[in-house]
Each structure stands twice: as C-alpha cells, then as structure tokens.
Amino acid sequence: MPAYYIVVRHQDSWKIRYKDSYYGPYESQERAIREASDMAHVVEVSGNSAQVYTLSAEGELKLRYPLPRDDRVRLPSGDDIAAEESGAATEEAGPAIGETYGPPAEFAEREGSG
Helix, strand or coil: CCEEEEEEEECCEEEEEECCEEEEEECCHHHHHHHHHHHHHHHHHCCCCEEEEEECCCCCEEEEECCCHHHCCCCCCHHHHHHHHHCCCCCCCCCCCCCEECCCHHHHHHHCCC
16 A cells, blocks of 8 residues: 655645654645655655645645656657657647545545545
8 A cells, every 4th residue: 555645734834644643844835745755755765655645625635746657757769759850749648747636545534534
C-alpha cells in the first residue's frame, strides 16, 4: 500500500498530513507540496510507492505526486527527432496535472467520509 501524504490547511497554516501526524507549518501550499514530494521520493527510492495529494476546502483530493506519466519531462529519442524533422510528429494529450480523484480508501475511513 502506498504512503499517502496529504497537504492540508490546518490551524491557519499549510501542513503535511501523514498517517495521524501533521508536519509543518509551511509558508505556502506550494512549499508544502514540494516538501511532501521530496518525502514521497525518498520512500520510492527505498522501493515503496508514495503519493502526494492536496485537499481542497470542499474535501476533494488532487494528485500532485507522482505526476501522471504523460506530464513527466522526457528527453526526445532519435525516433522523436526524426519524426519532428519529417513533419510527422504529433502531440498526444495526457491526463491533466491536478486531476481530481476520490480520497484513498485508507484516508477516507480515518476521516469518516468513506
């Protein structure tokens, strides 16, 4: 099961919620997302999976890390360069960054919304 880091507004500041603890405060939501993403990356390097979400005032979770595969930076391959030079290159639409998801089941059960 992945580690879930949820960036929330808590007691008038931005914090990272992991399991039943809060980490922070952070001066902005962006800074909290960056810190949570760094934490998630460390978990992934150790061989486990991790995800970072933001929680809106309406209770919606948005995935912030990892980015959907199509939104990650990718270096062009030789085939990409050849296709671009020949005019055959096409843009493929991937999922949008920040696509809204329902809460992970574990988080929803703890919060009483599942």
